[in-house]
Amino acid sequence: MTAASTPVRTRFAPSPTGFLHLGGARTALFSWAFARHYGGTFILRVEDTDLERSTPEAVQAILDGMTWLGLTPDEGPFFQMQHMDRYREVVAQMLSAGTAYHCYSSPDEVEAMRERARAAGQKPRYDGTWRPELGKKLPPIPADRKPVVRFKSPQDGATAWVDMVKGPISFDNTELDDLVIARPDGTPTYNFCVVVDDWDMRITHVLRGDDHVNNTPRQITILRALGAPIPEYGHVPMILGPDGEKLSKRHGAVSVMEYDRDGYLPEGMINYLARLGWSHGDDELFTREQLVAWFDPQHLSKSAAQWDPKKLNWVNAHYIKHYDDQMLAKIVAPRVTARGGDPQRTDLVAVVKLLKDRAETLEQLAEAAMLFCGTFTPANDDLRAQHLTEPARQVLGDFAKQAEALAWDRDKIAALIKSLLAAHGLKMPQLAIPLRVAVAGTTQTPAIDAVLEILGKQTVLARIATVV
Structure with missing residues (x-):
C-alpha cells in the first residue's frame, strides 16, 4: 500500500437524486476512515450533473446524513455543476490533442451499429464511423446536426489495475468503445466529469461500490490520455438484504436518516456499517477511534455483506447501554x-x-x-380483578401507611417491601405485581423499588389510595 508514503486524498461522490442510502453511507465511511487512518484528506463531492433528477432536497438529505454520522469532510462539498467551464476546457484540450473527436452519428444510427454487432455475435458498441485515423476518409458532416464528443479509446492491449479489494482486474481494450464525453449541447458526461474532478482534486485512492468496476477502465484510459496520475481503486461488494437479494426499500428503511428517526444512535450505525464488509479480527464492537486506528482496505471483504436488523439492534443496544x-x-x-x-x-x-x-x-x-x-392510565378491570384481591389490597394498605413516614429512596423502599413480605408471609411477586398494577397500570415494569422511587412518594400513595 502506497498510502503511507503518499499524501492520501479520498472522496465520497454521491449523486443527489435521492436520500443517502446505506450503501452510500458505508462507502463514505470507508473513504473517511481510510483518510483518517493515514492522516489524509477526505473530500465530499456532489455529482449533480443529472439535472432532471438532482434536487436541492436530495443534496440536503445527503448533507444531513453525513452530519448525523459524523463524517465531516475536510474539503467540500463541491458541486460538479459549478465546474462546467473546467470540463469544457479539458474537452477542448483533448480535441486539440487528438485524444477526442467529434462524432455526428445520430442515436438511431448508433443503436443500429449495436444491433449489427449483436447480430454478428459481438459486443454491442459504437463502430468508430467518425473516429479519425491516418488515411481514413470520414463521411460528409450532416447538415444541422450537432456532434457529440467521443474519447479516442485505445484499441489494443488491456487496461488493468490491482484493486484494493478485489485484487488484479484487467479489461481488454477492444471491449471499450469510444466513450461519449460531451453531449451535443456541450454538457459533459458522468465518466468524464469524474476523471477531471479526480485529477483536479488530486484524489489518490477511490473506494466505491463494485457497480463502478466497469467504469474504472474507461476512467483510467482517459486519465492516461490526459497525462494525469491514476488513483488506486477499491471496489466494495454490495449490501444484500436478509433474504440474500440486493438491499432495497422492501427490506425496510434504507435511508440513513430513517434510522435516525427510528431511534438508532450514529455511533451504533457507524459500528454496524463498518462491519458490513470490513473486519478487524473477531472484534464486533469498537469505537470510532478504534475503527480509524485499525482501518486497512486489505481487510475489506471480497464477498457481499448481508444486512441483519437483529445484529444492528444488538449493536445499537450496546451503545445505548453505555451512553452518558x-x-x-x-x-x-x-x-x-x-x-x-x-x-x-x-x-x-x-x-x-x-x-x-x-x-x-x-x-x-x-x-x-x-x-x-x-x-397515567389506571389498570383495566381484568387486571384489577386478577391482582388487586382483598389480601393484596390489605398489604398495599400496610405499604402505604408505613411509606408515609419513609425517607423516599430506593434502598429504604426495598427494605420496606422486604419487611412486609416477611410480615405477611408472601413471596416478592405477591406484593410487587399488585404494586405495579396500582401505580403503573400494568404487570410489567423494571425493578419495582426503582420505579416507585422515580414516581415519587405523593404520586405512589395517591395511586394506591384509589385501589385499597
Missing part, C-alpha cells in the same frame, strides 16, 4: 414530547438510567419513559 445518562436524556426528551409526554414531569436522567439496559432503540426507550412522563 445526561446526554441520553437530552436526545430522548424530544421523542417523549412527540408521544405527548412531558420530559419535565420527572427526573428524565434517572428514568433513562433505569430503562436503558432494556432498550434496543431510542424509540423503545422513549416509549418506556412514558410510564413516568405520560398521562
Whole structure:
C-alpha cells in the first residue's frame, strides 16, 4: 500500500437524486476512515450533473446524513455543476490533442451499429464511423446536426489495475468503445466529469461500490490520455438484504436518516456499517477511534455483506447501554414530547438510567419513559380483578401507611417491601405485581423499588389510595 508514503486524498461522490442510502453511507465511511487512518484528506463531492433528477432536497438529505454520522469532510462539498467551464476546457484540450473527436452519428444510427454487432455475435458498441485515423476518409458532416464528443479509446492491449479489494482486474481494450464525453449541447458526461474532478482534486485512492468496476477502465484510459496520475481503486461488494437479494426499500428503511428517526444512535450505525464488509479480527464492537486506528482496505471483504436488523439492534443496544445518562436524556426528551409526554414531569436522567439496559432503540426507550412522563392510565378491570384481591389490597394498605413516614429512596423502599413480605408471609411477586398494577397500570415494569422511587412518594400513595 502506497498510502503511507503518499499524501492520501479520498472522496465520497454521491449523486443527489435521492436520500443517502446505506450503501452510500458505508462507502463514505470507508473513504473517511481510510483518510483518517493515514492522516489524509477526505473530500465530499456532489455529482449533480443529472439535472432532471438532482434536487436541492436530495443534496440536503445527503448533507444531513453525513452530519448525523459524523463524517465531516475536510474539503467540500463541491458541486460538479459549478465546474462546467473546467470540463469544457479539458474537452477542448483533448480535441486539440487528438485524444477526442467529434462524432455526428445520430442515436438511431448508433443503436443500429449495436444491433449489427449483436447480430454478428459481438459486443454491442459504437463502430468508430467518425473516429479519425491516418488515411481514413470520414463521411460528409450532416447538415444541422450537432456532434457529440467521443474519447479516442485505445484499441489494443488491456487496461488493468490491482484493486484494493478485489485484487488484479484487467479489461481488454477492444471491449471499450469510444466513450461519449460531451453531449451535443456541450454538457459533459458522468465518466468524464469524474476523471477531471479526480485529477483536479488530486484524489489518490477511490473506494466505491463494485457497480463502478466497469467504469474504472474507461476512467483510467482517459486519465492516461490526459497525462494525469491514476488513483488506486477499491471496489466494495454490495449490501444484500436478509433474504440474500440486493438491499432495497422492501427490506425496510434504507435511508440513513430513517434510522435516525427510528431511534438508532450514529455511533451504533457507524459500528454496524463498518462491519458490513470490513473486519478487524473477531472484534464486533469498537469505537470510532478504534475503527480509524485499525482501518486497512486489505481487510475489506471480497464477498457481499448481508444486512441483519437483529445484529444492528444488538449493536445499537450496546451503545445505548453505555451512553452518558445526561446526554441520553437530552436526545430522548424530544421523542417523549412527540408521544405527548412531558420530559419535565420527572427526573428524565434517572428514568433513562433505569430503562436503558432494556432498550434496543431510542424509540423503545422513549416509549418506556412514558410510564413516568405520560398521562397515567389506571389498570383495566381484568387486571384489577386478577391482582388487586382483598389480601393484596390489605398489604398495599400496610405499604402505604408505613411509606408515609419513609425517607423516599430506593434502598429504604426495598427494605420496606422486604419487611412486609416477611410480615405477611408472601413471596416478592405477591406484593410487587399488585404494586405495579396500582401505580403503573400494568404487570410489567423494571425493578419495582426503582420505579416507585422515580414516581415519587405523593404520586405512589395517591395511586394506591384509589385501589385499597
